[in-house]
Amino acid sequence: MKQNSYGYVRVSSTDQNEDRQLLALKEKGVVKMNIYMDKQSGKDFNRPQYKKLVKKLKAGDLLYILSIDRLGRNYEEIQNQWRVLTKEIGVDICVLDMPLLDTRNGKDLMGTFIADLVLQILSFVAQSERENIKKRQAEGIAAAKAKGVRFGRPEIPVPDNxxxxxxxxxxxxxxxxxxxxxxxxxxxxxxxxxxxxxxxxxxxxxxxxx
Structure with missing residues (x-):
């Protein structure tokens, strides 16, 4: 059976640079038409390009992602999506920044145990980083407001009459x-x-x- 290679890229906003992820996928020989990219938060998997990718994947295909936090930043949902992809659909996943997370290797009991353990740790770290980012943003906004910085659209002045x-x-x-x-x-x-x-x-x- 021919193994088709796919890549998934995610950046949190439209002004973030996805070049590093695209370059890594290109080096693995993933063709442009098989790369799916979303520009939105990793808080859940309600992303249009990710959904298209999942529908395209079939058993035996190989999915590359640069790091686990590019897949998502929600601990439980990362675990669930990993199970859907590897167990229900039957694709292999290779996380380029973490060689231990390559389902093509170590398919015995010990290899599976190590991969599952690494996945849980990295998923936890990904969600923790997201929560820390949100906390720092909230603290930054609060500090700015305390200094008199106003957010949102400027107030419309009341006319003299x-x-x-x-x-x-x-x-x-x-x-x-x-x-x-x-x-x-x-x-x-x-x-x-x-x-x-x-x-x-x-x-x-x-x-x-x-």
């Missing part, structure tokens, strides 16, 4: 769409600014009475 526009709208002198257009706001932003405006006026009146 916002009060007059609101009064005209409340008196039905202008339509709601016209009020939004004059303020340059979306409906949600307008109502949020309106609540702030009314609360500010209420506080000013209360402070004037006191």
């Amino acid at each position: 916002f009060g007059r526009i609101v009064r005209q709208w409340e008196k039905q002198q202008i339509s709601f769409s016209a009020a939004l257009e004059q303020c340059g706001m979306s409906e949600a932003t307008f109502y949020r600014r309106l609540r702030e405006y009314r609360l500010r006026n209420k506080r000013q009146k209360e402070s004037g009475l006191s």
Whole structure:
């Protein structure tokens, strides 16, 4: 039976470089049409190109990946996908950065035990790294916010004549769409600014009475 070689490449975002993975697969003789690549997180296996790859694979094929974290970063799902690929479909997997994870070698009991043990360790490390990355990102965002850095789209400024526009709208002198257009706001932003405006006026009146 002819063994077809395939490669899987994954980077976490569109701005990450996949060249190292592609070069490693090319050195193993994997043709371009047999390389599948996703540019998204490894938190699960809901990835379009990976799904296409799995449908393409058949018993006896060989799948190359550079490292186990390129396959995924979820401990349980890595274990499950490895079982699907090697047991249910019947393909061989070669992890280039870890020679012990090559199912073509050591198919006896000891070889299988060692490969399973290495897979569990590397899967654990892959998920731990993902959790650490998320933790560092959260800490970085919190530190930036503490310094006054703002995230997301910039706030739309309230026009100087916002009060007059609101009064005209409340008196039905202008339509709601016209009020939004004059303020340059979306409906949600307008109502949020309106609540702030009314609360500010209420506080000013209360402070004037006191």
